[in-house]
Amino acid sequence: MRRSPWSTLVVLAIAQFMVVLDVTIVNVALPNMQTDLHFSADDLQWVISAYTLIFGGFLLLGGRSADLIGRRLVFVIGLVVFAASSLAAGLATSPLELVLFRGVQGLGGAMLSASALTILMVTFEHGRRRNIALGVWGGLAGLGGTMGAIVGGILVDALSWRWVFLVNVPIGILVIAAAFFVIRESRAPRVGRRTFDVAGAVLSTAGLLAIMLGVIRAEPLGWGSLEVVGLLAGGVLLLGAFVVVESRSAAPLIPLRLFRTRSLSLSVVALGLNSAGFLAMFFLTAIFLQQVRGLSALDTGWAFLPMGIAAIVGALVASRLVTAFGTRAVQLTAAVISVVGLLLLSGADATDPYATSLLPGLVLFGLGITAMGVPAQVAAQSKVHQDDAGAASGVLNAGYQVGGALGLAVITTLATSHVADAVSSGTAPAAAAVSGYQFGLLVAAVFAATNIVIALLSPSVKVSQAESTEAAELDPVSI
Incomplete structure (x- = not known):
């Protein structure tokens, strides 16, 4: 049966849209989850961290499994795991159950995401058709992250927090059915003995x-x-x-030779710090807006929308500036913008107007977070041999996911400790919550400021417009 590559792209893009949507859709539901399942302040961040850490930890293995046993097969298995764990998470009755099912969800997301990108690359030959496909892929990924907060707000306010997970089930079933009819099975050429790590x-x-x-x-x-x-x-x-x-290992999960390339090693750290700042800011701000400022879940989603739009603009602008000024200048400028955005957000109080206290910081941070990711991605790939390009992309994506999970743990732990210390010293709980939010964003700003140093240490690379656009489309920090 003849299969259209464009129908394959539709199926892959919907699946990736669902995975990216799941990263941000959950944030606006966190306060409701905390109240309903009686999460402690320390444990709530595991709802995010369990997903991102397992996703990052198994992303490389998912890609290798797809090459060895079949890309469509691993894609479908990942979809089944993702949909089934989404159902289980939506029916969870305790914090432990929800965190465990979120971890399983991350495993399914790693399998389907890694195999989906590989299928796209082998379906479309290098050139104009692949560039169009990557543009659609990157655009939907960015849209999924941007719309996640709003969709989550609608589901939480109209139905329940459980529907931020349950919504994945019917979508997953449809994509699974379509995959068998639309996607052609493929494997990497077998050379010697190939094993799982x-x-x-x-x-x-x-x-x-x-x-x-x-x-x-x-x-x-x-x-x-x-x-x-x-x-x-x-x-x-x-x-x-x-x-x-x-x-x-004869077939390592991560070829250690990649880290001999200074640009790639520094980019992994930069993207990890970028992710840490983003996840911590999103986590802390979502709770602050609802529990301190009293916004509904939907209003919280709308509050994040300008940041998502700014992030898309930041990626597009950075992909063009890199060709004119090189990666170092763009990366350095974007890191500074991110720091300024976090510092502005750290000054927000419980009653300050949104337009003056939160909006400027959200817009600047959105611009900076993706504008820094694009040159880091370009610089990382510039010195990597073509045969290692897939492995390098996997390392960068894994570094982004894992760095975000670890950074979120550090920042939220310090913010929670700050709140506890403030309350024990006699500060009112409401004032302590504001102080904890502000302190957490200051710590996130320190993470972002570290990227200024990394940008100064990184080599500067100039690339063609096509190469920089491709990096923007594959940028793991698209939100």
């Missing part, structure tokens, strides 16, 4: 989980407690074992 995926994810749990437990127990020290030390040991395994 399960050990690498398990060690890296377990190590990162241990470190993140150690950071979170430091708030109630103290940094010097035996449990916290044990978790942090164990996480470091597991990551050390991961490096050893990767160096000896």
Whole structure:
């Protein structure tokens, strides 16, 4: 049966739209989840972190699995896992259940997202048709992130927080059915003995989980407690074992030779810090708007819309400026804009007008977050051999997801500790909540400011307009 590549693109884009939508749609429902399931302030961030950490930890393994056993097969398996775990998350009755199902959802998202991009690249030959396909792909991904907060607000206000997960089920079923009729099965050419690096995926994810749990437990127990020290030390040991395994593996999850390229190594760190600032800002601001300023979930979604529009503009503008001024200048300017945006947001109070206290910071941060991601992506790929391009993209995306999860854990833990200290010293709970929000954004600004240093250390690269546009379309920080 003849299959149209454009119908394949439609199926892939809908699936990716669903995955990207899920990152932001959940944020506006967090206060309702906290009230209904009795989440503690410390544990609530796991609703976001469980998804992003597992997604990042298994993204590379998902891509390799697709190459070995079939890209359509892994895509469909990922869809099944994602839809089933969405149903389970929507029916969760306790914090533990919801966090566990969110982790499984991240696994399904990693499988379908990694295989979907590979299918797109083998379906469309290099040139104009592929550029159009990537433009549609990137545009829908950006739209999914931008619309997530509004769609989440509508579902929460009209129905329940549970529908931010349940909405994925009918969409997933339709895409699964369409995949068998529209997408052609394909595999990578077999060269020698090809194996799964399960050990690498398990060690890296377990190590990162241990470190993140150690950071979170430091708030109630103290940094010097035996449990916290044990978790942090164990996480470091597991990551050390991961490096050893990767160096000896015939088919490593992450080819360590990639990190000999300075531009790629620095870009991984830059994108991780970028993600940390974004996830923490979104998490803290969504709670601040609803629990402190009293906005509904839908009004909160509308409040984030200007940031999403600014982010799309930032990516488009950066893709053009890179060709004229090189990656370093654009990356440095964007990092500064991000810092200014976070500093403006950190000055917001419970009663200040939205137009003067929140809107300028949201717009500047939206511009900066994607305008920094595009040159980082371009610089990272500039020195990578074509045979390693797929692996490099996977490393960058994984670094973005994992960096965001770890950064969110650090920033929210420090913000929660700040609130607890303020309340214990006699500050009113409402004032303490405002102070915690402001402090958390200041910590996020420190993360963003680190990217100024990284930009100064990064080599400057100039590329063609087509290359920079492609980087913008594949930028993992599109929201």
